[in-house]
Amino acid sequence: MTPTAHALAGRPRDTRIDDAVRRATVELLEQVGYLQLTIAAIAERAGTNKPALYRRWPTKAHLVHDAVFPPQDLDAIPASGALRDDIRTLVVIGLDLLGRPAARAALPGLLAETAADPALEADVLGRAAGGTWTWLQQRLDAGVEAGEVRADVKSTTVFELIAGTAFVATAMRPLDAVDDTWIDDVVDLIMRGIGP
Amino acid sequence: MTPTAHALAGRPRDTRIDDAVRRATVELLEQVGYLQLTIAAIAERAGTNKPALYRRWPTKAHLVHDAVFPPQDLDAIPASGALRDDIRTLVVIGLDLLGRPAARAALPGLLAETAADPALEADVLGRAAGGTWTWLQQRLDAGVEAGEVRADVKSTTVFELIAGTAFVATAMRPLDAVDDTWIDDVVDLIMRGIGP
Amino acid sequence: MTPTAHALAGRPRDTRIDDAVRRATVELLEQVGYLQLTIAAIAERAGTNKPALYRRWPTKAHLVHDAVFPPQDLDAIPASGALRDDIRTLVVIGLDLLGRPAARAALPGLLAETAADPALEADVLGRAAGGTWTWLQQRLDAGVEAGEVRADVKSTTVFELIAGTAFVATAMRPLDAVDDTWIDDVVDLIMRGIGP
Amino acid sequence: MTPTAHALAGRPRDTRIDDAVRRATVELLEQVGYLQLTIAAIAERAGTNKPALYRRWPTKAHLVHDAVFPPQDLDAIPASGALRDDIRTLVVIGLDLLGRPAARAALPGLLAETAADPALEADVLGRAAGGTWTWLQQRLDAGVEAGEVRADVKSTTVFELIAGTAFVATAMRPLDAVDDTWIDDVVDLIMRGIGP
DNA sequence: TGATAAGCGAGACGGTACGTCCGGTCTTGAG
DNA sequence: CTCAAGACCGGACGTACCGTCTCGCTTATCA
Numbered sequence: 146m147t148p149t150a151h152a153l154a155g156r157p158r159d160t161r162i163d164d165a166v167r168r169a170t171v172e173l174l175e176q177v178g179y180l181q182l183t184i185a186a187i188a189e190r191a192g193t194n195k196p197a198l199y200r201r202w203p204t205k206a207h208l209v210h211d212a213v214f215p216p217q218d219l220d221a222i223p224a225s226g227a228l229r230d231d232i233r234t235l236v237v238i239g240l241d242l243l244g245r246p247a248a249r250a251a252l253p254g255l256l257a258e259t260a261a262d263p264a265l266e267a268d269v270l271g272r273a274a275g276g277t278w279t280w281l282q283q284r285l286d287a288g289v290e291a292g293e294v295r296a297d298v299k300s301t302t303v304f305e306l307i308a309g310t311a312f313v314a315t316a317m318r319p320l321d322a323v324d325d326t327w328i329d330d331v332v333d334l335i336m337r338g339i340g341p
Numbered sequence: 342m343t344p345t346a347h348a349l350a351g352r353p354r355d356t357r358i359d360d361a362v363r364r365a366t367v368e369l370l371e372q373v374g375y376l377q378l379t380i381a382a383i384a385e386r387a388g389t390n391k392p393a394l395y396r397r398w399p400t401k402a403h404l405v406h407d408a409v410f411p412p413q414d415l416d417a418i419p420a421s422g423a424l425r426d427d428i429r430t431l432v433v434i435g436l437d438l439l440g441r442p443a444a445r446a447a448l449p450g451l452l453a454e455t456a457a458d459p460a461l462e463a464d465v466l467g468r469a470a471g472g473t474w475t476w477l478q479q480r481l482d483a484g485v486e487a488g489e490v491r492a493d494v495k496s497t498t499v500f501e502l503i504a505g506t507a508f509v510a511t512a513m514r515p516l517d518a519v520d521d522t523w524i525d526d527v528v529d530l531i532m533r534g535i536g537p
Numbered sequence: 538m539t540p541t542a543h544a545l546a547g548r549p550r551d552t553r554i555d556d557a558v559r560r561a562t563v564e565l566l567e568q569v570g571y572l573q574l575t576i577a578a579i580a581e582r583a584g585t586n587k588p589a590l591y592r593r594w595p596t597k598a599h600l601v602h603d604a605v606f607p608p609q610d611l612d613a614i615p616a617s618g619a620l621r622d623d624i625r626t627l628v629v630i631g632l633d634l635l636g637r638p639a640a641r642a643a644l645p646g647l648l649a650e651t652a653a654d655p656a657l658e659a660d661v662l663g664r665a666a667g668g669t670w671t672w673l674q675q676r677l678d679a680g681v682e683a684g685e686v687r688a689d690v691k692s693t694t695v696f697e698l699i700a701g702t703a704f705v706a707t708a709m710r711p712l713d714a715v716d717d718t719w720i721d722d723v724v725d726l727i728m729r730g731i732g733p
Numbered sequence: 734m735t736p737t738a739h740a741l742a743g744r745p746r747d748t749r750i751d752d753a754v755r756r757a758t759v760e761l762l763e764q765v766g767y768l769q770l771t772i773a774a775i776a777e778r779a780g781t782n783k784p785a786l787y788r789r790w791p792t793k794a795h796l797v798h799d800a801v802f803p804p805q806d807l808d809a810i811p812a813s814g815a816l817r818d819d820i821r822t823l824v825v826i827g828l829d830l831l832g833r834p835a836a837r838a839a840l841p842g843l844l845a846e847t848a849a850d851p852a853l854e855a856d857v858l859g860r861a862a863g864g865t866w867t868w869l870q871q872r873l874d875a876g877v878e879a880g881e882v883r884a885d886v887k888s889t890t891v892f893e894l895i896a897g898t899a900f901v902a903t904a905m906r907p908l909d910a911v912d913d914t915w916i917d918d919v920v921d922l923i924m925r926g927i928g929p
Numbered sequence: 930t931g932a933t934a935a936g937c938g939a940g941a942c943g944g945t946a947c948g949t950c951c952g953g954t955c956t957t958g959a960g
Numbered sequence: 961c962t963c964a965a966g967a968c969c970g971g972a973c974g975t976a977c978c979g980t981c982t983c984g985c986t987t988a989t990c991a
Contacts, residue, residue, distance in 0.1 A: 155941030156981045162943085178456030183972060194944050199974070250456055256449035256512065260374030270513055302506075302526045305513070309505025310498075316452065317466055317501070330498045338534035354962070379951070390964060395953070547967030548955045554969090570848030575946060586970045591948070645844035648904065652766030652838055662905055694898075694918045697905070701897025702890075708844065709858055709893070722890045730926035743935025744987040750937090771977070782938060787979070930991095937986070947976075955968070960961105 148201035148211070158201075165191040166198060170212035175246045179209065179254025206258040206265055213251040214242070214272055222280050228293045231284055232307075233332045235277065239311035240323060242273070249315055278304050285339070298339045306335060354396075361387040362394060366408040371442045375405065375450025402454040402461055409447040410438075410468055418476050424489045427480055428503075429528045431473065435507035436519060438469070445511055474500050481535070494535045502531060550593075557583040558590060562604040567638045571601065571646025598650040598657055605643040606634070606664055614672050620685050623676055624699075625724045627669065631703035632715060634665070641707055670696050677731070690731045698727060746789070753779040754786060758800040763834045767797065767842025794846040794853055801839040802830070802860055810868050816881050819872055820895075821920045823865065827899035828911060830861070837903055866892050873927070886927045894923060 148163055169191035173182055184205055188194050202208035222238065225231055242248060259266035281300050288294035310331055314323050365387040369378055380401055384391050398404035418434065421427055438444060455462035477496050484490035506527055510519050561583035565574055576597055580586050594600035614630065617623055634640060651658035673692050680686035702723055706715050757778040761770055772793055776783045790796035810826065813819055830836060847854035869888050876882035898919055902911050 154939055154983065156943090156983085158942070179453050181457055184974085185972065195974075196945095196976095197943060200942080253449045253452035253456075257375050257453050260446055260449075261377055274513075298530070299526060302523070302530065305509045306502065306506050306527070306530065309507070309509035310502050311505070313501045313505035313508060317470075327498070330493075330495060331502070334494070334498065334502065334531075334534035337536070338530035340533070358963090380953080381951075390966085391953075392955085392965095393963070396962080401952090546957065546965055548957085548969090550968070571845050573849055576948085577946065580970095587948075588950090588971095589969060592968080642848055645841045645848075648841035649767050649845050652841075653769055666905075690922075691918055694915070694922065697901045698894065698898050698919070698922065701899070701901035702894050703897070705893045705897035705900060709862075719890070722885075722887060723894070726886070726890065726894065726923075726926035729928070730922035732925070742933070742989060744937075744989090746936065772979080773977075782940085783979075784939095784981085785937070788936080792979095933988105933990080935986105935988085937984105939983085940981105941983105942981070943979095945976105945978080948973105949975105950971105950973075952971085953969095955966105957965090957967105958963105960963075 162191065162193050162197055163201065166193065166201070166208070167212040167215075170208055171247045174209065174213065174250045178250050182209070182254075184208075204258070204262075204265075206255055206262070207268075209251050210255055210265075210269055210272070213245075213247045214269075216272065222277065224280075224284070228284070228288050228291075229332065229336055232335055233328065235281060235307055236311065236328055236331055236335075238277070239307055240315065240328070243311050244315045244320060244323060246320075252312075253316075274304070274308075281307075288339075292341065294339050295341050303335070303339060306338075358387065358389050358393055359397065362389070362397070362404070363408040366404055367443045370405065370409065370446045374446050378405070378450075380404075400454075400458075400461075402451055402458070403464075405447050406451055406461070406465060406468075409441075409443045410465075412468065418473065420476075420480070424480070424484050424487075425528060425532055428531055429524065431477060431503055432507060432524055432527055432531075434473070435503055436511065436524070439507050440511045440516065440519060442516075448508075449512075470500070470504070477503075484535075488537065490535050491537050499531070499535060502534075554583065554585050554589055555593065558585065558593070558600070559604040559607075562600055563639045566601065566605065566642045570642050574601070574646075576600075596650075596654075596657075598647055598654070599660075601643050602647055602657075602661055602664070605637075605639045606661075608664065614669065616672075616676070620676070620680050620683075621724065621728055624727055625720065627673060627699055628703065628720055628723055628727075630669070631699055632707065632720070635703050636707045636712065636715060638712075644704070645708075666696070666700075673699075680731075684733065686731050687733050695727065695731060698730075750779065750781050750785055751789065754781070754789070754796070755800040758796055759835045762797065762801065762838045766838050770797070770842075772796075792846075792850075792853075794843055794850070795856075797839050798843055798853070798857060798860075801833075801835045802857075804860065810865065812868075812872070816872070816876050816879075817920060817924055820923055821916065823869060823895055824899065824916055824919055824923075826865070827895055828903065828916070831899050832903045832908065832911060834908075840900075841904075862892070862896070869895075876927075880929060882927050883929050891923070891927060894926075 148158075166187060169187050170182075173187055173190060177186075182205065184195050184198055187208070188198055198208065202211060223234065225234070243252065255265075255269050259269055278300070281304055285294050285298060285300045285303065289296050289298075314327065318327075362383060365383050366378075369383055369386060373382075378401065380391055380394055383404070384394055387394075394404065398407060419430065421430070439448065451461075451465050455465055474496070477500055481490050481494060481496045481499065485492050485494075510523065514523075558579060561579050562574075565579055565582060569578075574597065576587050576590055579600070580590055590600065594603060615626065617626070635644065647657075647661050651661055670692070673696055677686055677690060677692045677695065681688050681690075706719065710719075754775060757775050758770075761775055761778060765774075770793065772783055772786055775796070776786055779786075786796065790799060811822065813822070831840065843853075843857050847857055866888070869892055873882055873886060873888045873891065877884050877886075902915065906915075
């Protein structure tokens, strides 16, 4: 999803275009939505042209994915000691990731595109779930050992619960209705759900 | 979302076209996905032409919504006595609704369209949540009275939990991995989550 | 070269677009020249878009030919009695045809295009020469009979002489240097050249 | 139009590239015509690359002009004693210059380019007419003195007559129809036209 | 003889213009 | 007012090619 790399020979890319395009993509996405977003409009707003975009990203979907969900976003998840705090962190990360206006505008469109492009599907879901799922798995294992979590709780199910709830909440609720109270309610339900 | 009604005068509509178009829409949707779906292709497969479709539905989104989520689907939810069974029924309904191939293909596309059409958004979310949410609310109230559910559990949160989990599971898992075991796990988590 | 006709069924063309495009073509041609002329610019100036142009003319060359040398221009050549006057008329027609700014801008480009498209070549040369050459042939035959023209004078050669001189004069001279004096000189040379 | 000169310092140009490019230009020009001719294709056929060409000629037009009409071609016109022979020589030179396949392919393109580049126009017309027109002027003056030419005949007009006829003949006739008979006819017309 | 300067090949870049697809509308002629 | 048929207008697409630039290297002239 990162702009397609190129060989060493030849004129190097102007990295300012990369940045300007990503910025323009996010801005336009928030204004007009995924379906109304056009490559030409992005290029114009970024002060460049279509071929410059197609050299870097093969499709609109790849560009949007890269602009809205940059790869570095998810690398490190802070692990506190308390299970409840860690679950809460995960919920907050999910809300953060999915709740941003650009993300709300982008996600349904990206999911719709994955129907025709399995490679893209892997990219989208992979980057979204990537490190988070592994991290959750390890955290729950530790929780089982500590007696805080039932042994038959599957990390995949918990992951789907957290991700799904965050997705539906950001999609169906007005943004300001996803507040601390809501988060506490959800964390409460999950903690009791996975607890012994 | 039902085909737009028309005045009484003049030649009446051929209702066989309504059905043929809906059938063609679902079939093509499963084959090519929402974004690749074109009105022209639907018209051709249904043995008619574009104007006949535009007379009935204003946009592709309205047509797909009507074809994939017909209005009568959700009116009655069977209520057993046991809370666990009723929650399970709700999860199964969600999976049924979202898990069908046509629904998996349609939903992200429809959600993407709602960004530009609030009326459509109300239709899509309304029909999906409509009766179900009211029903859940009443069932949880009864559960609280029976001492099976904590008093501070909000039906909206539980609804989001169920709907979200079903959505993510159908979107991320292969279809055959959403089986009875998975359902039991989810129901288990929810029951413990909302229990006293 | 006339806009491609189409079947009777379906929506009829907007003839105002035909006219606006031809007008825009001539205007832009005079401003920027044949090579700098673009289909998109013509469409924009005509208040329409590229597909509307491509529906009517297959290439820029066909459009320019149709706009600059409309078919009806050449149908009737007034024949006076005097040979000298008729030759003069022919020279004036040639200058008129080739001397207009749009024609000066269009011709070299059109000739360059004919290298790759024999059908276009026939169209361009045919329309230019068409009736004129036949007319000249008959006029010279009559001249021979009247003893005003040598019997071995070939009409093709005379035609090439007149057309070529007009072309080179309009191409190499400033426009205002192609005046009545110049015309008289040329007619004089030709009259003596073909006379007995 | 000669390859742009460069400073003395640094690595000198490889003159074999100059020649190879000119050769490739003429060959490709005859095959595909002026408009379809691309710098990239010339570079490839000449066994080099685009920057090497752009270092030598600023545009395709300059390169083609230099390759098809090299500067040394016209410097000396053999003058016989007889006026008719000299006029004939001029016609033959014109046919030679304009009749070669490369010239037929190049000229309309070059003329089309001159619309946007007055400097090029001067180059193209200047090289074509240059010495020839001066020579014709002097020859006609001598003819007047010898009583072979009318005093009011203008050399510019005669020049346009010869050049134009040659141009149109090479453009409109098949090459093999421009033979000795045709030349004799034209020379005859001109001789009678300018004679006393 | 080492520094300077311009050439060379290779190849990608930024950007203009292209020709096409297709979405939604309109017209015709019949029912 | 609907139907079938089909062309229309116009927005957006993805691509071809132009002229430029950068790279790593070579080949001359000049200090």
